[in-house]
Amino acid sequence: MSQHDDKRRRLLGRLSQQLAYTAPVLALMAGGAALHATTINASTDSGYGPVSEETLLLASNHAQGEAEAEAEAEGEGEAEGEGEAEGEGEGEAEAEGEGEAEGEAEAGDRSAVERPEGYTPGYSEDGENDPALLALGEELFNDPSLSTTGxxxxxxxxxxxxxxxxxxxxxPHRVAMGENLFGMETVHADEMVQLCMVSPMAAEALGWDSEELAALSAYVVEVQRRYAGKTHNL
Incomplete structure (x- = not known):
């Protein structure tokens, strides 16, 4: 296997970790365009519900497009590094390492998902939220038009x-996606919503002062309380 193929395999592996947070389990294969996609039945221990073929195809196409674009960009950077350090193995390794570090820094940009300075949430994490806000949150929770992946x-x-x-x-509590992709030790409910918006849903983050973000966050708080077996308002 060439250095470029090995590089591509590792890049696709990183992207597959990000996509593991969606319902379709996408295993990105080394060597290019092959994708193995599977859905998990709701009766299994994993708890995931069935996913339609259309949704799975949309998510798969999105994953493959992102993987190929990043692999192509990384390959161009590697080629440039090899041209500058031709014949020097250590120079090539250093250039490759710098390219990976730049990619990881870009992926770890928190600005879209972390509460901005001076921000005041439009919902309560104590569970005291207006029923109308919760109703809007439930509607948005089931709305695929918020995403670009279906x-x-x-x-x-x-x-x-x-x-x-x-x-x-x-x-706020620990969320694996926030920790793995953005280095966030804990997240609030509104930050969790933003994480899902920009990662598995591949869309723009919601406005921090928007009613949509407040409603979704309020609804997620109640879902969390229900999941934990606590009193909730759903």
């Missing part, structure tokens, strides 16, 4: 499924 929040979390054990803890 996924809604409910695609991964219908019927209180698809959550890790940390979801039993009240917000």
């Amino acid at each position: 996924l809604s929040c409910a695609s991964c979390h219908a019927g209180d499924s698809g959550y890790l054990e940390t979801f039993e803890q009240p917000y």
Whole structure:
């Protein structure tokens, strides 16, 4: 296997880790365009609900497009590094390492998903939220038009499924996606919404002062309380 093929394999592996947070389990294969996609039945221990073929295809195409674009860009950077350090193995390794570091820094940009300075949430994480806000949040939770992948929040979390054990803890709490992709030790409910918007749903983050963000965050707080077996307003 050439250095470029090996590089591509590792890049696709990183992207597959990000896409593991969606309901479709996408295993990105080394060597290019091959994708193995599978859905998990709701009766299994994983808790994921069934996913339509259309949703799975949309998510798969999105994943493949991102993988190929990043692999192509990384390959061009590697080629440039080899041209400058031709015949020097150490120079090539250093150039490759710098390219990877730049890619990881870009992926770890928190600006879209972390609460901005001076921000005041439009919802309460104590569970005291207006019923009208919760009703809007539930509607948005099931709305695939918020994403560019054909996924809604409910695609991964219908019927209180698809959550890790940390979801039993009240917000803010640790979220694997926030920690792995953005280095965030804990996240609030609104930050969790933004993480899902920019990662598995591949869309723009919601406005921090928007009613949509407040409604979704309020609804997620109640879902968390229901999931943990606490009193909730759903």
